[in-house]
Amino acid sequence: MIIKNNAIVADDWVVLRLNEQDSAENVMIPEGRVIVPLQVWLKQRNLLQERTEIGVWLASDERPETLKEDIDKFSVIAVDFPKFSDGRGYSIAYNLRARLGYVGEMRAIGDVLRDQLFYMQRVGFDAFAPRQDRSIEDALKGLADFSEVYQTSINSKLPLFRRVQRKGNAAASLA
């Protein structure tokens, strides 16, 4: 199960992670819906692009621009959070959406916890695979932690000061 578009849904994508003995060139990619590491995509591109559905995931130290030419080929792009306190994934997501114009499913994987979900959806994630040992129902609540935000971001194209009429100091305008 994952969270997608604000709901808990069934999911059959498999995230492929390389073991120590695997190499990006030689690893066997199982049939079906697979999200492969970026390095595997780069090494086995010719084989993989024959598939009707393929996903790719980025590690937090990898650059989204690497996918610039291929961005339309993926059914899902995932971003891995090795530790929830590693915030690089937020900028990766922002760059995928804002700079590379990616519009497909963007999924947060790895150490994904309830209290990060609100921020993640703001920078463009629309799918979340919360950590297996936690309740996914609880995690879903995290998406609604705040009812208002200040800044512009992927899910809020205008900052608050451009979106609404805010009041100034009444006393000053009288003076």
Place this chain on the structure above:
Amino acid sequence: MYRYDEYDQQIVNDRVKQYRDQVRRRLSGELTEEEFRPLRLQNGLYMQIHGYMLRIAVPYGLISSKQMRMFAHIARKYDRGYGHFTTRQNIQFNWLKLEDTPDILADLASVEMHAIQTSGNCVRNITSDEYAGVARDEVVDPRPYAEILRQWSTFHPEFAYLPRKFKIAVSGGKEDRAAIYAHDIGLSVTKNKQGEVGFRVLVGGGLGRTPIIGCEICEFMPWQHILTYVESILRVYNQYGRRDNIYKARIKILVKALGIDEFRRQVEADWADIKNGPGTLTAEEVTRVASFFTDPAYETLDDHDSKLNEFKADNRPFSNWMLRNVKPHRVPGYAIVVLSLKKPGCVPGDATAEQMDAVADLAERYSFGEVRITHQQNLVLADVKQKDLIRLWQEAGAYELTAPNIGLLTDIISCPGADFCTLANARSIPLAKLIAERFEDFDFQHDIGEITLNMSGCVNACGQHHIGNIGVTGVEKKDHGEWYQVSIGGAEGNDSSIGKIIGPSFTFNQVPEVIDRLLQVYLRERTEAECFIDTVRRIGHAPFKEHVYASDFAVAQEETADKHEVAPAQYAIPFYSPRF
């Protein structure tokens, strides 16, 4: 001052709700301490030696009397009757229970306050000039921009898990009073030749283990672009700042590694895509926020008050206080008053609930109901009529707030040190007291003149020791004893510099004597009207070093064998302290 509208209030209320639930999950065991830690830190909650410490945000150091009374309330109801004002213009409470903290945040929200991002690896509270709006040398009032930056940085989704903490300071005067050279981003709001408002942007300054003075990344950034430009700096840092080593994770290390030119190129490349985008500031928004920082209802007054001069002539303590604690105001007949939290014998930056209530009353009576907190850990009443100064001095004196020592030797900046903090190698507070008592004589202090003495209990430099004319730091040594390094030559302001260590470290009881010897050299070598820092810069470190180490220290045996001795016995040292 700024007042919340329904949006600001909603965001802070949502936070209280979110935090209350996080604490509930922690207490029920749903969240591990490791998972809870970054969550509580982003809410200013630290675990210290005695229990939980909560750091409350005071945006750019400005609060109302009502908010000050709330601090007094929190001190009484949840703490031990006092609070500690910090070098980042915030306030900390040291003796809290985790279970109480959601209620404290709810109390704070009721007076438009919070503890958001006062810790953690995120953009921290924005600091500014404590004399903003009233200083004679002000070019542009920095407060509206500080508030705009506060809102922009509050829960910024992309920059909540940075490699390390991130501090921004804004100043608007000709003289820098916000230590902008010692911040991750330092902003000086100014005007160009055409009279347009913009920012000089400094980046990569910071203290801590590797003190570095910030570099200029942009000479003049028009005000419209400041948010997007800061966003690009943060984005480059978030992606490329080091995460493998906590001591090399601040932006200053990245800027040094890349060089300022390459760092600037990367920032500009990122910025090219968002420049003129929706994040660009509008004149309407600046005008709206600025409407909260217009002049209060000043009376038309003369600058010279004969009664004041008479009283001054007859009263030495008052004239000393006028000389040190009263600063010129840009409006005739008014003055800026600094209330000292550094009375010798007191803990630098501490205020009791009674003092807080008294300051709130004084502010209401004499200064339009507003108080500022300075990064030197004092309090400011910014708009006092000169003809009220005598009464204010008498009334504030009853609460021990009139020590005439602003900018003098006993106006010591100090972190809480090993008495409270698990990071510290040594105590700061008792040492600050010892030094203040040794040099208590105000005539002596006035003779020494302008000098800054900054103390930190460890290399993390919360007491900003690198930029003190004299800096004292607790250092780690193999014997785990309590040792202090002394540096001289640091300074903040337009001529910021990092102090240099004079030599091998000292014991607790030796430090006052070391300072005495440094002062002896200054008194011997100074030319007329030369401050301590000027003498250091003119003659160099050598004469100071030579004199300090020339003879043995005849000091009494260490009186306190245990550096944590001051922790009251009834507070069992909790198991989680890494120190034990």
